[in-house]
Amino acid sequence: METLSVRCNHCGAPLQVAENTRFVTCQFCQSSLEVKRTESSIxxxxxxxxxxxxxxxAESLEVITVQNEIEKLDREIGLGQVPATKKGGGGLAGGIAGAAFGLFFAVVCFLMASGFSSAGAGMFTIVPVGMGIFGLVMAGSALIGGVNREADRSKYQERREELERRLEELRQK
Known part of the structure; x- marks a missing residue:
């Protein structure tokens, strides 16, 4: 078995190690050492x-991981997977506005149907009634969508704040 001569990285003492040895303890200073090899040196x-x-x-990797989570969360916002907090429209206010418009549309359609009915329009009364029902469905859909967007926005904000707190803790270590 061939031995190689190396120096202790801690105290500089000469050490003899076997060719395939990976770890060694210095007999002089008791330092635990790893034997490293390159093409030209040991x-x-x-x-x-x-x-x-x-x-x-590992600490740096954890910081990078949290930063990546924040960036991913923000990218999801940008891609429309979760509504952005700074974008106009949407949210509960947008849902209420959409519902109000849908209700207004439905009332107008039902008034048209009432007018057609009193004028004896017969079958033509069905069209505005159908449009009024469509307006009611759209009003409900807009309201539910607004509530859902508001909930998603709130979840996004909570998660982002949690990640930012974690990032700040890691940076203070």
């Missing part, structure tokens, strides 16, 4: 430093 690195660097990288 050297050691303290395992404690590797662990510290790994911990820092």
């Amino acid at each position: 050297f050691t690195e303290e395992v404690a430093k590797i662990a510290a660097n790994t911990g820092k990288m």
Whole structure:
């Protein structure tokens, strides 16, 4: 078995390690070392430093993960999957406005049907009645849509605030 000569990264003492050895403990300073190899050299690195660097990288990765979640949430807003909080229209106010228009349309249609009926229009009375029913359905749909958009908007805002708090906690570490 062939041995290689390397130096301890902590105290500089010479070490003899087997060719396939990956980890070694320095017999002089008791440092735990990883034996690293490149095409042109062999050297050691303290395992404690590797662990510290790994911990820092894990913290950075967690920050990046939270940032990506915020960006994904914002992209979903931009793609219309969840209504944006800063966009006009929509929301509860938009739903109420749509419902009011639908009710107005239905009332006008029912008044037209009443007028046609009193004028003896017969079958032509059915058309404005159908349009009035359509207006009522659209009014209900607009109101329900507005309530749903408002709920989605609220969920988005809560989730974004939660992610921003988490990001701030990570940055303060």
